[in-house]
Amino acid sequence: MKPAPFAYYAPTTLDEALSLLSEHGYDAKVLAGGQSLVPMMNFRIAQPAVLVDINNIPDLAYINAEEGGVRVGALTRHHQSETSPVMARHAPLIYSTMPKIAYPQVRTRGTFGGSLSHADPSAELPTLTTTLDAKFRLVSQCGERWVSAREFFLGLYTTALEPDEILIEGFVPELPPRSGWSLQEVNRRKHDFALAGVAAVLTLDESGICQDARLVFLSVGDHPMYAERASNLLKGQALTPEAIRAATELATTEEIDPGDDIHATADFRRHLAKTLCQRAIEQAHQRAQGKQ
Amino acid sequence: MDKRLIGKRVVRNEDPRLLTGQAQYVDDVNLPNMAHAAMFRSEYAHARIRSIDVSKARAYPGVIAVYTAEDMGADCYPGPPLVSPPPTVKDVIFNSRRQVPLVKDKIRHAGEIIAVVIAETRYIAEDGLDLIEIEYEPLPVVADIEKALEPDSPLVHDDLDSNLAAHLVQKKGDYEAARASADAIIQRRFTIERGTAAAMENRGIVAQWDAKSEALTVWDTTQAPIPIRNGLAARLGLSESKVRVIAPFIGGGFGPKIMMFYSEEMLVPWLAIKLNRPVKWIEDRRENFYATTQERGQVHEVEMAFTRDGKILGIKDDFIHDTGAYDPYGLTTPLNTQSHVMGGYDIPNFTSEFRVAFTNKTIVTPMRGAGRPHGIYVIERMMDIAAKELGIDRVEIRRRNLIKPDAFPYEHGIIDQAFAPLIFDSGNYEAVLNETLKAVGYEKFIKEEQPRYRAEGRRVGIGVLPFIETTGVGPYEGARVTVEASGKIAVATGVGTQGQGHFTSFAQVVAEQLGVDVTDVRITTGDSAHFNWGTGTFASRGAVVAGNAMHAAATMVRKKILKLASKVLNAPEEELELEDGMVRVADIPQSSISLSDLAALANPLRGAVEPGTEPGLEATAYYGPQYGPTAFGVHAMIAEIDAETMMIKILRYVVTEDCGTILNPLILEGQIHGGVALGLGNAYYEKLHFDENAQLLNASFMDYLLVGSTEMPRIEVHHLETRSPLNELGTKGVGEAGAIPVPALFAQTMEDALYDYNLEIRETPLNPNRLFGIARKEKTA
Structure with missing residues (x-):
């Protein structure tokens, strides 16, 4: 379990890094926390010819409160997000989910940008950023562009990133007043990837009617599965048990695509998604009413 | 002053080296x-x-x-x-x-x-x-152990007529006659699948x-x-x-x-x-x-005969054991299963037949538990099923059948893994059961707590079951104990060590005889340059076999010390005391000599060693048991399950272990904790998934789910000590004990927790998906 030979660069400026990516294209991989890439290299599943280590580039690790949300730098370690009062205040869904991501060793090294760029459909951050309608700044030598989370995750380990681009930061909008959130997942062991999971955010109007809702599933499709129709079904409704059941039913029968593997069959994953979706909406509803 | 060191919670001599990274492992050799x-x-x-x-x-x-x-x-x-x-x-x-x-x-x-x-x-x-x-x-691949023995199966070894590696029948009494007179006959089939030891x-x-x-x-x-x-x-x-x-x-070795x-x-x-x-x-x-070798794959077809009041008349067990592609380790694992299918019960009639199958999978050799968990799984699942079918409380049916204290030595009339007669040397099984029931609060839980949980809609179950562990088999181990010129004690043995605390438990045995600090005894294990004879550490035998060799050698050195000191101090041996690295004449503290000085006198540079004596204060001794002692224990678990997700939470885990004389409770409890961790893995987490081409689908720790600290419950350990009459120290082994009863206990607990599903679990390891399927009577992966 030793990696195949590769060239290693450790640029100290973003320009240098972008120039290396531009030069090597598909042969190059960006190394941030390395918590997915390095094991894959050790298994020789990934054999990049060139590794561009961005850890020596200054000022890429930050969590800054801004008008309407929070700006998170690519090299922000999960541990920083887990312990950040700014994250707790402005993006409590991300903050409270952090302890569910792997175990402390991984969270100490793993990064915000790395997890998003890797786009594992079982990882939490792609699902959370999709749920919160976050957007990402992608930078290359040719310039930069902002891409919304919903348009960023395209499939299994596949994103909108071009080979010469780096995801440099994300902007996570803050939830409006009378909002609630929940992340529910089932993990074999505390630190495992979820067998199934779902994140829910809800916003109520003053009379308690659901104004806005987003339900996004993890581990039951090849990317974060935004259940758009089920989310829309909740809008304009009082969140009665019947309304919650109807949205759950729609989401988990028509808007997810679970697969079989050694840990769970597609049927069991669908059953879990259903159970969790109902619990997530209920908990988000409680929070939106200020009950939790 | 209490001079006993055996039985004390002595912290481990080796830990400072291990914890500061100073211990040498093979990969440190450069x-x-x-x-x-x-x-x-x-x-x-x-x-x-x-x-x-x-x-x-x-x-x-x-x-x-x-x-x-x-x-x-x-x-x-x-x-x-x-x-x-x-x-x-x-x-x-x-x-x-x-x-x-x-x-x-x-x-x-x-x-x-x-x-x-x-x-x-x-x-x-x-x-x-x-x-x-x-x-x-x-x-064409031989992946399934039952298909492996079908006549048209491809052959793993072309020079054989079939994939049959071994076939063996053992009998006691007359099962067929017992069956004819039984009130109830219960038949079931159980499958146990492969795991790996996954040493760190x-x-x-x-x-x-x-x-x-x-x-x-x-x-x-x-x-x-x-x-x-x-x-x-x-x-x-x-x-x-x-x-x-x-x-x-x-x-970590684990077999x-x-x-x-x-x-x-x-x-x-x-x-x-x-x-x-x-x-x-x-x-x-x-x-x-x-x-690295693996273990656990077996399929059992079992039949048991009972009287209507739950007394076992006999067992007939027919099983297939997977040995993988080769069988270098002989029949140890299936023989061990055979020895454990009767559990700790008084069973007059027994027929057990096994066939060992070659398959295109990694070689099978004993792994912590080594065939024993299979036997206990089979008998204890059968006891639960019998309790339900006969309408007898599950604890009561066990109590009625446990071997009584006056029945020891209890001779089974079959052979064990070491080809020695299967004899249970000693025990007080019902007392261990009672201790556990009391500790876990069984009566109160059943009568008060469980109904309250159920009224709240929570599914919380309790499980309690006993198990035996045959341990400490031969052939032998040896030890050499030497008083060095420094007054410190050097001990060498050929047995290996993988973290069991040998540097401390062996030191306690020697230090107690020689009146020195445990830290003054330096153990060398596993180096053929230091000790020439030995077999190894396996079969829960270190404390029994090497431990008693240590004790014998230390006793001989003690005699040499007393003999020489008697001469030097001019006092009869009976009046001498060994304490604090000194030999003293009782009541005359000023009349004493240190072990260091005595060691020098025993190995003089001038003068003569008397005829008939040997230089130095040193002795080598060996211990080889005729047959091994058998330990006994009872585990209890209280666990809650979410029936929608099948996620579990273990609320209580209680162990009562009787492995004879305890050398060091701290080390003993550590052994039990580790064993329970493996047992939980074998119950609900750890399974090697092979496909129909015998390709392993989860060859990494991402997909092979080892139990970690986040899954482990707090374990409460209680001890009883029924000394083994077979050896001087009275010890029985415990290295594998923790792992043995857990899958059966887990199944019993889940059936109790999911009471409204009326399920019957007949396989291990389970997982949430599979348990969900069993509960809903669905066919699932």
């Missing part, structure tokens, strides 16, 4: 000019090798050599059988087929070695592996050849350094005195590290001599999943 080996392993489970092309690998910069079976020539032959088949049982069939260093023509399991690359670094060696080209002819440290070997003195030194993660030394010397044509095998600190000889164990020392360079091979985790 020698000048050392080369690194990497193994080319077969991807196929069953295939003929058409051609091997290693030319590109040989040409790769940094590669020193590449060897195949052809290059190894006449030196490439199978390892010796580790355990010979039992000679004492009538009509036994045993077909011995053993692994080779490098496979020449036919692959029999994925992970077998076809070629070895030796390079300047492991990185380069692995680059070399990528350049080897093999042409295979894939063959993988295997590793470093071999160094000194051509000038024709001496070979091998550092090996083995549980059996002396047999490895003897076997290597024989294999390589060297004198045993010219081969030194060192098993240094080892990060698979006494599989002798692994292909790599035959290969790496040979390479070191051939290349005249030190060679290191360290197994990586992926290799460990394919190449």
Whole structure:
């Protein structure tokens, strides 16, 4: 379990890094926390010819409160997000989910940008950023562009990133007043990837009617599965048990695509998604009413 | 002052070295000019090798050599059988087929070695592996143990008529007659699937050849350094005195590290001599999943005969045991299963038949538990089913059948894993059961707490069950105890060590005899240069077999000390006391001599050692039991389950263990904790998933779910001590105990928690998906 030979660069400026990516294209991989890439290299599943280590580039690790949300730098370690009062205040869904991501060793090294760029459909951050309608700044030598989370995750380990681009930061909008959130997942062991999971955010109007809702599933499709129709079904409704059941039913029968593997069959994953979706909406509803 | 050291919670002598990273492991051995080996392993489970092309690998910069079976020539032959088949049982069939260093023509399991690359670094060696080209002819695969024994099955070994590796029947009483007189007959089928031991440290070997003195030194993660030394010397044509095998600190053995000889164990020392360079091979985790031996696969068809009040009249058990591609370890595991299918119960009639099947899977050898969890799973599941069918409380039906204290020694009339008669030496089984029921609050839970949980809609179940563990088998171990000139005590034994606390528990045994601090006893284990005789650490035998050898040697040294001191101090031996490293005349504290001075007097530079005496304060002793002692325990669990997700939470876990005299409760409890962790894995987390081509689908810790600290409950351990009459110390083994009852206990607890689903669990390991399917009577993966 030793990696195949590769060239290693450790640029100290973003320009240098972008120039290396531009030069090597598909042969190059960006190394941030390395918590997915390095094991894959050790298994020789990934054999990049060139590794561009961005850890020596200054000022890429930050969590800054801004008008309407929070700006998170690519090299922000999960541990920083887990312990950040700014994250707790402005993006409590991300903050409270952090302890569910792997175990402390991984969270100490793993990064915000790395997890998003890797786009594992079982990882939490792609699902959370999709749920919160976050957007990402992608930078290359040719310039930069902002891409919304919903348009960023395209499939299994596949994103909108071009080979010469780096995801440099994300902007996570803050939830409006009378909002609630929940992340529910089932993990074999505390630190495992979820067998199934779902994140829910809800916003109520003053009379308690659901104004806005987003339900996004993890581990039951090849990317974060935004259940758009089920989310829309909740809008304009009082969140009665019947309304919650109807949205759950729609989401988990028509808007997810679970697969079989050694840990769970597609049927069991669908059953879990259903159970969790109902619990997530209920908990988000409680929070939106200020009950939790 | 209390001079007893045995039984005290002494903190471990070895921990400062281990915790500060000062302990030497095999991978810490780095020698000048050392080369690194990497193994080319077969991807196929069953295939003929058409051609091997290693030319590109040989040409790769940094590669020193590449060897195949052809290059190894006449030196490439199978390892010796580790355990010979039992000679004492009538009509036994045993077909011995053993692994080779490098496979020449036919692959029999994925992970077998076809070629070895030796390079300047492991990185380069692995680059070399990528350049080897093999042409295979894939063959139909034997993946399922039941299909393996069907007449039209493909053959793992073409020279045999079938995949039958062994067949053996053992009987006691007359089951058929018992059946005829029974009020109730219960039949069931149980399946137990494979797991792996997953020691924290993988295997590793470093071999160094000194051509000038024709001496070979091998550092090996083995549980059996002396047999490895003897076997290597024989294999390589060297004198045993010219081969030194060192098993240094080892990060967990659990059984698979006494599989002798692994292909790599035959290969790496040979390479070191051939290349005249030190060679290191360290197994990586992926290799460990394919190449280190595994265990647990069995299918049982069981029948039990009962009276209507729940008394067991007899058992008939027919099972198939998976041995994988080869059977170097003989029949230890299935014999152990046979010895445990009767549990701790008084069962007059017993018929057990097993067939061992070759399959295209990794070799099976004993792994912590070693056939015992299978036997306990079968009997304890049957007891639960009988309790339900006969309408008797599950604790009560067990109580009615446990062997009574006055029935010991309880002779079964069959043989055990060591081919010795299966005799339970001693015990007080019902007392252990009562202690556990009291500790877990069984009555109160059933009468008050559980109804309250159920009223709240929570599914919380309780499980309680007993188990036995046959331990401490022969043939023997030895120890040498020496009082050194410093007054410190040096002890050597041939038994290996992998973290069991030998440096402390053995030291306690010796220190108690010699009146010194536990920290003044320095133990050397697992180095053939320090002790010439021994078998190894396995079968929960270290404390029993090596422990009693320690005790015997220390007792002899004590006698030598007293005899010499009596002369020096001019006082009768009966009046002498050994304390604080001194020999004192009782009541005359000023009349004393230190062990240090006494050691010097015993080994004088001038004068004469008297005829009939030996120099020094030293003795060597051996202990070999006629048969092993049998320990007993009861585990109880209270757990909650979410019936929608099948996620569990263990609220209480109580263990009462009776393993005879306790040497050190701290170490004993650690053994139990580790065992329970493995047992929980075998119950709900750890399963090797093989597909129909015998390809392992979860060869990494991402997909093979080891139980971690986040899954472990707090374990409350209680002790009873029924001394074994078989040995001086009164000890029984405990190394495997924790793992044995857990899958059966887990099944019982889940059935109780999911009371409204009325489920019957007949397989292990489970997982949430499977449990969900069983609960809803669905067919699931």
